Amino acid sequence: MNETLKKIEEDINSNKVILFMKGNKLMPQCGFSARVVHILDQLNVDYETRDVLSDESLREKIKEYSNWPTLPQLYVNKEFIGGCDIVSELYQTGELQKIIGC
Amino acid sequence: MELKSELKKCIEAAVSNSEVTILDPREDGMHLEAIVVSDIFENMTLIQRHRLVMKAVEQYFNKQLHALSLKTFTKNQFEESNHE
Numbered sequence: 001m002n003e004t005l006k007k008i009e010e011d012i013n014s015n016k017v018i019l020f021m022k023g024n025k026l027m028p029q030c031g032f033s034a035r036v037v038h039i040l041d042q043l044n045v046d047y048e049t050r051d052v053l054s055d056e057s058l059r060e061k062i063k064e065y066s067n068w069p070t071l072p073q074l075y076v077n078k079e080f081i082g083g084c085d086i087v088s089e090l091y092q093t094g095e096l097q098k099i100i101g102c
Numbered sequence: 103m104e105l106k107s108e109l110k111k112c113i114e115a116a117v118s119n120s121e122v123t124i125l126d127p128r129e130d131g132m133h134l135e136a137i138v139v140s141d142i143f144e145n146m147t148l149i150q151r152h153r154l155v156m157k158a159v160e161q162y163f164n165k166q167l168h169a170l171s172l173k174t175f176t177k178n179q180f181e182e183s184n185h186e
Contacts, residue, residue, distance in 0.1 A: 032169060069156055069163040070170070085172050086148050 004061040012075050017047035017100060020062045021072040024051050032084035033072040039091045045100055076100055105131060105166060109159050116158035118142050132168040139180045148174070 001009075011018055019036060023029030028037050040047050052059035052071055059071070066073050066080050074081045076099050081087060090096035106124040113122045113136060120140035127135055136155065143151050151174040159170060175183060 068153075069160045080149070082149050082152060086152055089148060 002061065004055075004057045005065055008058070008062055008065050011048070011050060012078055015048040015075075016077060017045055018075050019047060019049045019072055020052055020058070020075075021049055022051070022053050025049055029053055030071075032070075035084050036072045036074060036087050039087055039096070042091075043097060043100060043102055045102055105162070106134065109134065109136065109162065109167075109170070112158045112162075113138060113155055117154060132166060133171070134167065134169070135171040135173070137173045137175070139175045139177060141176050143174050143176050143179075 017040070019033075019040065021028060021030075021033035021036065023033060025037055025041075028034035037049075050058060050062075052062060062071070062073060063069055068080065068083065070083055072083055074083070074087050081090070081096075081099065087096060090099065106126065110122045110124050114120055117138055117140050119142065120138055122139075123137040125135040125137070127133070138151075138155055146154075152172055155172055155174065156170070159167070163170075
């Protein structure tokens, strides 16, 4: 398996909540990433982020791994949840809180 | 063909019996929004719905499309959302 794909899998396996995004928690570099960070912060949950802008290979491979064409991408309990729209909608309906368990 | 109408065609071809509206809220031609109404979404989870639509337009993300915000409804859901 490709090194980057291996790393992605490791990261997803070892972090309950992990967000692949543009920029980081403190300085998101895209409005869609910023919105998901904001939602996760509201939930007061521990989460990791990976910045695809600082790693071109990650930026390409995460799309391949998830079979999803855009970023950000949220994983919870090793499962792909979705991008900004899905996370926003799940948050509004209270489902995201259930998925994360908070 | 204009990107908006190309996307509409692709989504309508992938999602049977669908009503598709493509919006360009920022008027930049890159961050678009799609509203897709179809009863095929009944009993599908949100991620399944979005995957179906995203799959249809995937090819455009390597070109000029930067983001496609997505709202998916069954016909009933769409009517309810209009009455809120």
